[in-house]
Amino acid sequence: MKKAAKKNWYDYLYIASAIYLFLGLFNILFAWLGMLCFTIPLIISFKTGTKTYCNKYCGRGQLFNLLGKKLKLSRNKSMPNWMKSKVFRYGFLLFFLTMFSLMIFNTVLVFNGTRSLSQVVTLLWTFKIPWQWAYHITSAPLWVSQYAFGFYSIMLTSIVLGIITMAMYKPRSWCIYCPMGTMTQLVCVAKESANKTK
Amino acid sequence: MARKIARVDKSLCAACGACQKVCPRGAIYIFKGIYAAVDSNKCIGCSLCAKECPASIISMEKLEVEA
Ligand code: SF4
Ligand code: SF4
């Protein structure tokens, strides 16, 4: 069988994804870097009407591929039908956005002093893991750290979910219900229909 | 003669691009970030994309070609 063609620089972005998760173990403020994975895909889709981020640059998709294919950790089975359905994909996006808003709300509470900084990472929106070792007293305002804890929780949760479905189904199963992927696709659909009606 | 080519169920496609990455012929591409489309002239029916698709929505179909 033919081997894949030569690799490009962006085929190594999984390294960045992996480093990101490690950095959050040492200093939670690094979690802010994850904003790049939120803004870049959307900017690309708004600007170009493509999913180039998913199709080329996303290190997370590459990471799942690496684990599933190279390390053979995937069963390579088809995912159940509900998981690829629009209902689930859009529902998960809504759920995700709701949790994201709650996280922002928490940050605001810390910002205006209603609530104190909680040094935990919440996994799967349920399990609170003490994470104080990654918090160092800095000159950064408390809300900046609160946001970092919240954001890192989201990133870690999605990696965990992604790893579970990578192992159970095909390596990049997460990419089917990934909220970023769904959002960028919706942006592209909207752009295209706007173009048509023009 | 019949040969096989890949066909994508567009309604379920997430446009993730996993199929595009493995195609040895560049025969499958993501159309405007919406779904994957197959160029029937380029597709050799190797079914690599069908195996790769995380949603398993690519099927291999017979294409009737005139001899
Ligand atoms: S669907 Fe999500 S994880 Fe997959 S490539 Fe796109 S942004 Fe990355
Ligand atoms: S791998 Fe499957 S879901 Fe992803 S773009 Fe190709 S056909 Fe669509």
Ligand code: SF4
């Ligand atoms: S069947 Fe093979 S040649 Fe045809 S689109 Fe899929 S990967 Fe490409």
